[in-house]
């Protein structure tokens with residue numbers, strides 16, 4: 001089981017009003033009554049929630065709570081046994097991950113999924129292939145069709161992402177030779193390169209030291225604020241989650257037990273029980289976020 005929610009280590013930009021009700025046009029993703037079974041294992045039970053456009057939304061919960069299962073139901077890797085999922089108002093429940101990616105759902109993985117033998121630049125370019133209008137056939141008319149122009153514009157956008165994530169110094173390095181923290185950053189770059197409207201980050205800070213975590217938290221906030229991407233994040237570091245999230249959903253044994261602003265979730269007795277156990281509730285109450293000037 002992961003650690004209890006505690007006071008965040010430092011302050012990041014705080015979101016707009018997290019408590020107001022979502023209007024239908026605000027909603028980018030919705031899960032309605034999602035359940036997921038693997039044989040005898042009930043991974044999710046009747047989970048419903050909405051994610052608003054532009055939100056930084058985190059899913060937390062103890063180990064085995066169903067967080068990755070839920071993210072996989074959003075990306076299309078898993079299909080709910082019951083219930084429906086909607087993206088931009090469209091029922092995407094039966095759609096493949098590729099189809100959903102083409103509609104604007106991007107993701108990173110809990111375990112790194114880079115091509116270790118390829119350069120950083122090539123790893124990021126791979127992410128953009130489906131955005132290319134010109135293909136194998138038109139590519140042979142490189143100078144006559146718009147292929148050259150298109151490639152240049154792709155390069156420019158990739159370079160912007162490389163600048164944004166401050167990985168210029170390793171752009172020609174082979175991905176497999178990089179430190180873990182840098183590889184996670186390249187993986188994020190590749191996911192951003194797909195230009196998703198909603199990006200799923202599965203434990204983006206796992207295995208990182210404090211400095212790497214601080215950097216990653218800053219990139220995620222900037223991604224959300226500057227690139228305007230809706231972010232859905234699973235993360236075990238409660239300090240960071242409570243510090244940067246607009247809203248948080250809490251799962252336990254596959255059920256939703258809480259949802260709201262970080263402050264609301266931290267004050268929720270059910271959440272405290274899930275993390276601390278009923279008997280320990282009085283011992284170490286989670287602290288609200290501290291603003292840092």
Ligand SMILES: Nc1ncnc2c1ncn2[C@@H]1O[C@H](COP(=O)(O)OP(=O)(O)OP(=O)(O)O)[C@@H](O)[C@H]1O
Nearest residue numbers: 038041042043061062063064065066067068069070
């Ligand atoms: N492919 C699968 N086949 C069988 N059972 C699975 C599969 N994926 C997940 N489960 C089970 O579903 C439940 C929820 O798992 P899930 O990985 O979604 O939890 P989690 O909250 O992401 O956990 P963690 O924090 O440890 O990553 C667990 O009991 C898990 O063993």
